[in-house]
Amino acid sequence: METIYLNHSTQNIVPSKAESCVIALGFFDGMHLGHQEVIESAKRIAEERQLRFACMSFFPHPKEVLLSGSEKVQYLMPMAEKQKVLHEKGVEKFYIVEFDRRFASLSPKQFVYEYLLQYGVEHVVAGFDFTYGYRGEGHMGRLAEDADGKLDVLKVEEVGCKGQKISSTLIRNLICSGRMDLIEEYLGRSYELVGKIRVNHDVLEIVIDPYYLLPASGEYEVLVKMGVAEWVQTATVVDGKVILQKYDSQRHFLHDFTNVRLEWKRCLVPVL
Ligand SMILES: Cc1cc2nc3c(=O)[nH]c(=O)nc-3n(C[C@H](O)[C@H](O)[C@H](O)COP(=O)(O)O)c2cc1C
Numbered sequence: 001m002e003t004i005y006l007n008h009s010t011q012n013i014v015p016s017k018a019e020s021c022v023i024a025l026g027f028f029d030g031m032h033l034g035h036q037e038v039i040e041s042a043k044r045i046a047e048e049r050q051l052r053f054a055c056m057s058f059f060p061h062p063k064e065v066l067l068s069g070s071e072k073v074q075y076l077m078p079m080a081e082k083q084k085v086l087h088e089k090g091v092e093k094f095y096i097v098e099f100d101r102r103f104a105s106l107s108p109k110q111f112v113y114e115y116l117l118q119y120g121v122e123h124v125v126a127g128f129d130f131t132y133g134y135r136g137e138g139h140m141g142r143l144a145e146d147a148d149g150k151l152d153v154l155k156v157e158e159v160g161c162k163g164q165k166i167s168s169t170l171i172r173n174l175i176c177s178g179r180m181d182l183i184e185e186y187l188g189r190s191y192e193l194v195g196k197i198r199v200n201h202d203v204l205e206i207v208i209d210p211y212y213l214l215p216a217s218g219e220y221e222v223l224v225k226m227g228v229a230e231w232v233q234t235a236t237v238v239d240g241k242v243i244l245q246k247y248d249s250q251r252h253f254l255h256d257f258t259n260v261r262l263e264w265k266r267c268l269v270p271v272l
């Protein structure tokens, strides 16, 4: 997968050979089941129409820019993890647009011409609630018109669970209240954190990579993955840290900075 970073200065360089593509649009934090439906629909169309399969996302989150930092977005995954998931889904070109005030003030039509048509986009796939352009005035109902008929559009209908729209916001709220047992129904898999080990006497402190959201304080059942080894144990979240008990049998392969993945299964003891 090729990753292409775009901002207002790269817009002056017209791509030399823009290959025709289908593009999935959105922020896609966490890659939940709604996002997966959008990505998989785009892939299906790319295969049917024999076009390249692309995805466009933004960074930082629009809310962080538009609310002038008054709302801190708690990301579910860093960009590197989003790239990994998109690569696994078969995306061939991943456009990351720098979301700044200048970009936010583009009219819907400018966005369509300068960021989609200019890059060879022929078919857009996004969810029913995707918005674009100044004040988010562009929406799926007017996208074909904004493109003067030069784009085909697929609007993915709402993917829900228990009568609610699956959303990154809903998943953030579940994590913040420690309901890790419910996450799989929305995400399609357990919530995963990536970090590095720091051996601290008889415990392992996990230094979580930036841009992950830590579950509420408490004790959790987690699946620990280190290289090819994996096992289930209890993790404690306290004072914004993740602590694992260290077992004597592990002493040969546990070193500072060893990479670790933690899959969060359920809360055993919440800290109120
Ligand atoms: C060109 C462009 C300009 C935007 N300008 C605004 C804006 O002025 N105000 C706003 O609330 N959102 C704006 N947005 C953000 C969208 O409303 C939306 O949050 C973003 O496209 C991510 O879509 P998603 O949340 O459906 O993934 C803009 C988006 C794009 C692509």
Ligand SMILES: Nc1ncnc2c1ncn2[C@@H]1O[C@H](COP(=O)(O)OP(=O)(O)OP(=O)(O)O)[C@@H](O)[C@H]1O
Residues within 6 Å of the ligand: 025, 026, 027, 028, 029, 033, 034, 035, 037, 038, 125, 126, 127, 128, 129, 130, 156, 157, 158, 159, 160, 165, 166, 167, 168, 169, 170
């Ligand atoms: N439940 C859903 N069903 C169908 N499409 C969805 C769903 N959730 C998001 N999408 C689509 O996926 C893309 C990315 O959406 P976005 O990142 O805004 O997700 P979100 O879960 O709504 O995020 P947030 O809760 O932060 O607003 C957009 O095209 C959006 O319309």
